[in-house]
Amino acid sequence: xxxxxxxxxxxxxxxxxxxxxxxxxxxxxxxxxxxxxxxxxxxxxxxxxxxxxxxxxxxxxxxxxxxxxxxxxxxxxxxxxxxxxxxxxxxxxxxxxxxxxxxxxxxxxxxxxxxxxxxxxxxxxxxxxxxxxxxxxxxxxxxxxxxxxxxxxxxxxxxxxxxxxxxxxxxxxxxxxxxxxxxxxxxxxxxxxxxxxxxxxxxxxxxxxxxxxxxxxxxxxxxxxxxxxxxxxxxxxxxxxxxxxxxxxxxxxxxxxxxxxxxxxxxxxxxxxxxxxxxxxxxxxxxxxxxxxxxxxxxxxxxxxxxxxxxxxxxxxxxxxxxxxxxxxxxxxxxxxxxxxxxxxxxxxxxxxxxxxxxxxxxxxxx
Amino acid sequence: xxxxxxxxxxxxxxxxxxxxxxxxxxxxxxxxxxxxxxxxxxxxxxxxxxxxxxxxxxxxxxxxxxxxxxxxxxxxxxxxxxxxxxxxxxxxxxxxxxxxxxxxxxxxxxxxxxxxxxxxxxxxxxxxxxxxxxxxxxxxxxxxxxxxxxxxxx
Numbered sequence: 001x002x003x004x005x006x007x008x009x010x011x012x013x014x015x016x017x018x019x020x021x022x023x024x025x026x027x028x029x030x031x032x033x034x035x036x037x038x039x040x041x042x043x044x045x046x047x048x049x050x051x052x053x054x055x056x057x058x059x060x061x062x063x064x065x066x067x068x069x070x071x072x073x074x075x076x077x078x079x080x081x082x083x084x085x086x087x088x089x090x091x092x093x094x095x096x097x098x099x100x101x102x103x104x105x106x107x108x109x110x111x112x113x114x115x116x117x118x119x120x121x122x123x124x125x126x127x128x129x130x131x132x133x134x135x136x137x138x139x140x141x142x143x144x145x146x147x148x149x150x151x152x153x154x155x156x157x158x159x160x161x162x163x164x165x166x167x168x169x170x171x172x173x174x175x176x177x178x179x180x181x182x183x184x185x186x187x188x189x190x191x192x193x194x195x196x197x198x199x200x201x202x203x204x205x206x207x208x209x210x211x212x213x214x215x216x217x218x219x220x221x222x223x224x225x226x227x228x229x230x231x232x233x234x235x236x237x238x239x240x241x242x243x244x245x246x247x248x249x250x251x252x253x254x255x256x257x258x259x260x261x262x263x264x265x266x267x268x269x270x271x272x273x274x275x276x277x278x279x280x281x282x283x284x285x286x287x288x289x290x291x292x293x294x295x296x297x298x299x300x301x302x303x304x305x306x307x308x309x310x311x312x313x314x315x316x317x318x319x320x321x322x323x324x325x326x327x328x329x330x331x332x333x334x335x336x337x338x339x340x341x342x343x344x345x346x347x348x349x350x351x352x353x354x355x356x357x358x359x360x361x362x363x364x365x366x367x
Numbered sequence: 368x369x370x371x372x373x374x375x376x377x378x379x380x381x382x383x384x385x386x387x388x389x390x391x392x393x394x395x396x397x398x399x400x401x402x403x404x405x406x407x408x409x410x411x412x413x414x415x416x417x418x419x420x421x422x423x424x425x426x427x428x429x430x431x432x433x434x435x436x437x438x439x440x441x442x443x444x445x446x447x448x449x450x451x452x453x454x455x456x457x458x459x460x461x462x463x464x465x466x467x468x469x470x471x472x473x474x475x476x477x478x479x480x481x482x483x484x485x486x487x488x489x490x491x492x493x494x495x496x497x498x499x500x501x502x503x504x505x506x507x508x509x510x511x512x513x514x515x516x517x518x519x520x521x
Contacts, residue, residue: 001465219481222488230485237482239472322464365477
C-alpha cells in the first residue's frame with residue numbers, strides 16, 4: 001500500500017565527505033576500517049566533488065556537505081578549510097567525537113557556519129565504550145569539548161550509541177543529554193556492521209521498554225528534540241490522520257559518500273572501505289575520472305550489482321513488512337553486514353531500532 | 368572476503384534461497400520472494416514452522432507481537448533463525464499487515480493524546496505557520512547522515 005521509496009533519486013540532498021580515514025579514538029563498537037591510518041583526501045578530490053555539488057546546491061533550497069571520518073578534525077583546520085573552499089552555497093556539517101574541540105576549532109566552526117553533530121553516549125559509565133588510542137576513557141575530553149562549544153555559543157546536536165538497551169536506562173540518559181544543551185538528540189542502538197562484530201541481538205521486550213521509557217522522559221520534558229521518538233510520533237500522527245503514505249520520500253536519496261581517494265559509495269557510508277568477493281568494493285565510480293553527477297545519474301537510471309539487489313530487497317520489505325511505511329525498508333549496510341546480502345528483509349537493526357521503537361512508543365501511549 | 372580488518376559477514380545458507388539466487392529453485396519460489404505467489408505457496412514454505420510462527424514472522428497478527436517477544440521462537444539471538452526469519456518474511460502474506468498495523472495504531476488508547484502533545488511541542492518549538500500546520504524542524508539540520516528521511520513538510 002505504500003508508494004514511496006521506489007528507486008534511487010538522481011540528485012541527492014547531501015553528500016558525505018571523508019577528509020581522513022584517521023580517528024584519534026578507538027571506540028569499542030566502531031565500524032570504520034582503516035581508522036588507525038591517516039589517509040587524507042586531496043584538494044583535487046574535493047574540487048571534483050564541488051564541480052557537481054555546486055550545481056546541485058544552486059538548484060536546491062538547501063544542500064548539505066557532511067564531513068565524516070574517521071574523525072574529521074583529525075585532518076587539521078588548514079586542510080579541512082582547503083577541502084571546504086571549493087564549495088559554494090552549501091551547508092557544512094561535521095560529525096565529530098568532540099575530543100579535539102578547542103577555541104581555535106570553535107572559531108573555525110563559526111567562520112564556516114558549520115553544523116556540529118557530536119558523539120557522547122551518556123554519563124561517564126554509559127560512555128565507557130568511547131576509548132582513546134591509549135585505551136583510556138575519552139569521556140573527560142568529550143565533555144571538555146562540549147563545554148568549549150557551549151562557552152563559545154556553538155550549537156550542536158548529540159548522537160548517542162546505546163549498547164545494551166533495557167529498562168532504567170533511557171530516563172537518566174535523556175536527563176543527562178538534555179542537560180548538555182544540544183539542539184537535538186539522536187539515539188543509535190549499537191549495530192553489527194563494518195568492523196564491529198559485537199552481538200546486538202537484544203531481548204525485544206527490553207528494547208521496547210527502553211524506547212517506551214525514552215518516550216516518557218521526552219514527554220515529561222520535551223525541551224530537546226529526540227529524533228527517534230519524534231519520528232515515530234510523526235508516523236503515528238500520519239497514521240491517525242490517514243495519510244501515512246505521504247511520509248516516505250518518493251525515491252531513495254542516493255547519499256553519495258566520497259572516500260578519501262575519490263571513490264563514490266552510494267546509500268550506505270558504512271560500506272566505504274570494504275570489499276567482498278560477490279560485490280567488489282561497493283563503489284559506483286570515482287570522481288577522479290567521472291563527474292559525480294554522471295556517477296549518480298547512471299546508478300539511478302540503471303542500478304546494477306548490489307544496488308539492484310538492494311532495491312529488490314526494498315520491494316521485498318514493501319511486500320512483507322507491516323512497518324514499511326515507518327522505516328522504508330531495511331538499510332543496505334545492515335542487510336549486508338548482518339546477512340551477507342542486500343535482498344533480504346528484516347534485520348536486527350529493524351527489530352531494535354524501528355519495530356521496537358514504534359512498539360515502545362505505543363506501549364507508552366497505552367500507559 | 369573483506370579486505371578491511373573486519374570479519375566477512377555471514378552468508379545466508381538457506382538452501383531454497385540459494386537455489387533461487389542460482390536460478391535453480393523450484394517454480395514458484397521466486398514468485399514468493401517477490402510477493403506474487405499464491406497464498407498457499409507461502410503456507411507450504413512454512414509447513415515445518417511451529418503453529419503461529421509464520422504469522423509472527425509476517426506480522427499478520429498484531430496481537431502476536433507481544434507473544435513473539437516472549438516465545439523465544441523468533442528471538443534474534445541465533446543467526447540461523449535470523450536467516451530463516453528473513454526468508455519467511457519474504458514469502459508474501461495472507462493478510463495485509465500494513466493495514467493491520469495502521470488500524471492497530473488507530474485503536475491504541477492514548478496515542479491520539481500523545482500525538483496532540485507532540486504537535487503542540489512542535490508548534491511551540493518553531494512557531495505556527497500561516498496555515499496552522501506545525502513548523503517541523505528538519506532532522507537533517509542536525510543529522511543528514513543518519514536518517515533516511517527529513518521531517519520537512521513535502
